[in-house]
Amino acid sequence: MSSLSRREIIILGAASAASAAPALTFFTARQAALVTLIAEQVIPADEDPGATDAGVVYYIDRQLAGTLSQFAPLYRESLVAFEPMREMPVGAQTEFLKAVEKKEHGEAAARLFNAIIDHTMQGFYSAPSHGGNRGEVSWKMLGIQREMGGHH
Amino acid sequence: MKLPAVDAVIIGSGAGGGVAAHELSRAGRHVVLLERGRNQQWTETKHDELRSQRTTVLGNAFGPDDREVRLVKLGEATAFREVHASDGSYGNIATCVGGGTKSYGAMAWRFLPKDFQMRSTYGAPDGSSLEDWPITYDELESYYERAEYAIGVSGQRGANTFEGARRRDYPMPPLPFNKEAKKLHAAAKGLGLHPFPIPMAINSVTYDGRSACVQCPFCVGFACEVKAKGSTADTVIPKAVATGHCELRTECVATEIMTDAKGRATGVVYVRAGTRIEQPAKVVVVSCSAIESARLLLNSRSKMFPNGLGNHNGFVGRNLQSHAYSGAYGYFEDEFWDGLGPAACIALCDFNHGNDGIRGGAMLANEFIRLPYLFARTAHPPKAATWGLEHKTRQRRFYKRSMALQGPVQEMPVFSNGVELDPQRKDSFGVPLLRMTGKRHEEDLRTARFIASKAEAILKAAGAIETFLKLPGSATSFGQHQAGTCRMGNDPKTSVANSYCQLHSVDNVFVVDGSVHVTNGGFNPSLTIQAVAFRASEYIVRNF
Numbered sequence: 007m008s009s010l011s012r013r014e015i016i017i018l019g020a021a022s023a024a025s026a027a028p029a030l031t032f033f034t035a036r037q038a039a040l041v042t043l044i045a046e047q048v049i050p051a052d053e054d055p056g057a058t059d060a061g062v063v064y065y066i067d068r069q070l071a072g073t074l075s076q077f078a079p080l081y082r083e084s085l086v087a088f089e090p091m092r093e094m095p096v097g098a099q100t101e102f103l104k105a106v107e108k109k110e111h112g113e114a115a116a117r118l119f120n121a122i123i124d125h126t127m128q129g130f131y132s133a134p135s136h137g138g139n140r141g142e143v144s145w146k147m148l149g150i151q152r153e154m155g156g157h158h
Numbered sequence: 159m160k161l162p163a164v165d166a167v168i169i170g171s172g173a174g175g176g177v178a179a180h181e182l183s184r185a186g187r188h189v190v191l192l193e194r195g196r197n198q199q200w201t202e203t204k205h206d207e208l209r210s211q212r213t214t215v216l217g218n219a220f221g222p223d224d225r226e227v228r229l230v231k232l233g234e235a236t237a238f239r240e241v242h243a244s245d246g247s248y249g250n251i252a253t254c255v256g257g258g259t260k261s262y263g264a265m266a267w268r269f270l271p272k273d274f275q276m277r278s279t280y281g282a283p284d285g286s287s288l289e290d291w292p293i294t295y296d297e298l299e300s301y302y303e304r305a306e307y308a309i310g311v312s313g314q315r316g317a318n319t320f321e322g323a324r325r326r327d328y329p330m331p332p333l334p335f336n337k338e339a340k341k342l343h344a345a346a347k348g349l350g351l352h353p354f355p356i357p358m359a360i361n362s363v364t365y366d367g368r369s370a371c372v373q374c375p376f377c378v379g380f381a382c383e384v385k386a387k388g389s390t391a392d393t394v395i396p397k398a399v400a401t402g403h404c405e406l407r408t409e410c411v412a413t414e415i416m417t418d419a420k421g422r423a424t425g426v427v428y429v430r431a432g433t434r435i436e437q438p439a440k441v442v443v444v445s446c447s448a449i450e451s452a453r454l455l456l457n458s459r460s461k462m463f464p465n466g467l468g469n470h471n472g473f474v475g476r477n478l479q480s481h482a483y484s485g486a487y488g489y490f491e492d493e494f495w496d497g498l499g500p501a502a503c504i505a506l507c508d509f510n511h512g513n514d515g516i517r518g519g520a521m522l523a524n525e526f527i528r529l530p531y532l533f534a535r536t537a538h539p540p541k542a543a544t545w546g547l548e549h550k551t552r553q554r555r556f557y558k559r560s561m562a563l564q565g566p567v568q569e570m571p572v573f574s575n576g577v578e579l580d581p582q583r584k585d586s587f588g589v590p591l592l593r594m595t596g597k598r599h600e601e602d603l604r605t606a607r608f609i610a611s612k613a614e615a616i617l618k619a620a621g622a623i624e625t626f627l628k629l630p631g632s633a634t635s636f637g638q639h640q641a642g643t644c645r646m647g648n649d650p651k652t653s654v655a656n657s658y659c660q661l662h663s664v665d666n667v668f669v670v671d672g673s674v675h676v677t678n679g680g681f682n683p684s685l686t687i688q689a690v691a692f693r694a695s696e697y698i699v700r701n702f
Contacts, residue, residue, distance in 0.1 A: 048545040054554070073216045100546065123545050124535070128215055131530040132208045136216070148530060148557045153375050153497035 032070040048126040055143040065129030065138030087115035163438035172257020174671035175445030176390025181695030183404035195254035205376040211261040212379030214244040220252035233633030249636030256391025263378035266359040267681035271295035280517040286570040292657040305688035309388035312362040317354035320507040337494035339504035345620035359388030377499035378526040421462035452643035468661035477571040477642040482630040484606035485564025486614035488622030495558035501527035520565030520680035539626040563613040570599040596634030641672035659694035
């Protein structure tokens with residue numbers, strides 16, 4: 007893998023902000039940067055944190071090396087289809103993913119994007135102990151932190 | 159290894175097996191209760207949305223694990239495909255002490271009188287093997303009562319104007335309505351309907367030494383932290399063990415029922431930690447749920463029963479059914495999510511029967527509390543964007559301003575729906591893999607559309623600004639409500655067991671679980687399984 011672009015270093019930096027970045031176990035840093043871009047499209051930051059802030063890529067990374075390993079080949083083989091996104095502005099990335107969804111970039115890419123949508127939701131909304139939802143950001147957003155976290 | 163004989167061996171410690179263990183051991187019979195799973199404690203699973211009985215993306219919280227596979231052909235599929243235990247198509251029911259009742263939502267319904275007489279009420283549609291039960295509601299009433307008191311049910315007597323005669327009140331008052339139930343109550347009343355509190359096997363007050371519900375949001379799909387949920391694991395099974403006559407053996411996988419030359423059962427073969435063990439017994443009670451009970455009988459082949467024990471007519475494994483859940487979601491302007499479990503607390507039975515041109519129907523109830531991942535993946539209009547800002551905005555706006563109303567449409571039994579043994583492949587215990595077929599009858603889909611339209615009308619009356627339907631497809635989803643594979647009946651030609659769950663062709667083998675259900679009612683089936691189990695157990699004690 008080639009070295010990271012300045013842009014990707016910034017993205018990964020944001021993904022690991024505040025606390026020390028968890029070590030990657032499945033993705034290379036370069037793959038993690040690309041998955042982070044896609045996940046941020048799935049749940050973008052606005053006035054509330056998005057997938058990058060929640061550290062969703064670390065949830066996905068951990069699960070692909072464990073419980074969700076059945077998806078590992080799909081990620082390994084098909085992530086390359088998303089390479090063009092790296093240098094696109096955010097709006098163009100959205101359009102690119104809409105085209106992926108319509109299978110304009112092949113069946114496998116559509117299948118992987120579907121998996122990334124699901125895995126992003128899992129990482130964003132589930133307990134931080136699984137590796138995502140850092141700082142319980144999704145629970146804060148929904149106003150259910152008290153009910154979901156710790157106490158019950 | 160061959161163990162000393164006991165009076166009865168019960169295979170499976172769920173809703174039915176737990177009751178049988180309790181009744182037989184209380185009567186002084188020496189009982190061995192086999193469970194393939196473990197005696198799970200709350201601390202093992204706690205509150206984890208991704209690993210519950212409802213959301214299994216990180217595996218089944220209550221077993222079995224993904225080493226278990228089945229071959230399924232569902233809906234319009236033309237070939238079998240292999241699925242693992244945490245896949246939705248597998249038809250999983252928990253494998254742990256308590257079975258499905260350890261993590262169920264705990265609705266504790268009595269079927270309505272007509273639910274036992276579906277064929278004589280409606281006639282069988284083409285392509286369906288619809289029949290009446292060999293027992294009536296009235297014959298089962300006192301056993302429902304025993305189940306309600308043994309498991310602990312909260313409810314309001316007389317509130318359901320459609321239910322059959324009830325001799326005795328519920329043991330506990332109902333759980334309180336939450337905010338959405340109050341809205342629904344007013345709306346349904348306004349439409350001339352008859353809403354009431356759902357009977358729940360959840361303690362509304364301290365009962366039988368167990369705590370009252372603390373209304374935490376982790377209810378359906380989770381073990382109860384305070385044991386307020388009436389699981390057999392926390393009620394009848396510990397009592398059975400306390401008699402000194404019941405031995406609970408966990409992580410024991412039954413592979414075969416042994417028979418003698420005359421075709422009577424002599425006991426059970428099971429595997430524990432790689433060792434094959436024979437447990438002789440005078441009576442064998444099969445309580446593994448509809449799919450695995452059929453599998454065990456089909457795998458118990460002998461000279462007398464070349465096609466499986468009790469399978470003299472080819473009915474074992476046939477007529478597998480469940481429920482075609484259908485209903486509607488509604489989005490609202492105002493916020494009413496209050497974070498209180500179980501949340502499902504209001505229902506109505508106006509559409510179970512008497513629907514013009516429809517055979518049967520379903521009760522309608524508000525949905526259990528919505529946790530955020532499942533909400534994100536399911537509670538959106540069918541054509542809405544599933545990702546991006548639209549998704550996020552929707553979550554923020556409607557997570558606390560939505561509700562769902564749905565019901566279990568009772569399915570028309572179809573003979574070709576069911577399980578059979580794969581001729582080649584076996585699991586790690588040496589038991590043939592199951593092939594499972596399930597395609598819903600067109601009638602089910604029609605009834606489901608009717609029920610969904612009624613749910614939608616109520617949500618609109620409650621003030622929903624947007625509604626969308628939740629409709630089943632043609633692929634049957636078996637899971638927790640699986641039933642029908644060893645149907646009971648008076649005619650040995652068209653049924654597997656008699657009304658006491660006793661196999662027609664083997665007098666000392668009983669199937670005590672949803673397998674014997676002829677039809678599955680428009681309700682969650684656990685209390686009916688238990689009522690039938692009380693009746694069967696009484697018969698066993700009297701005759702063995």
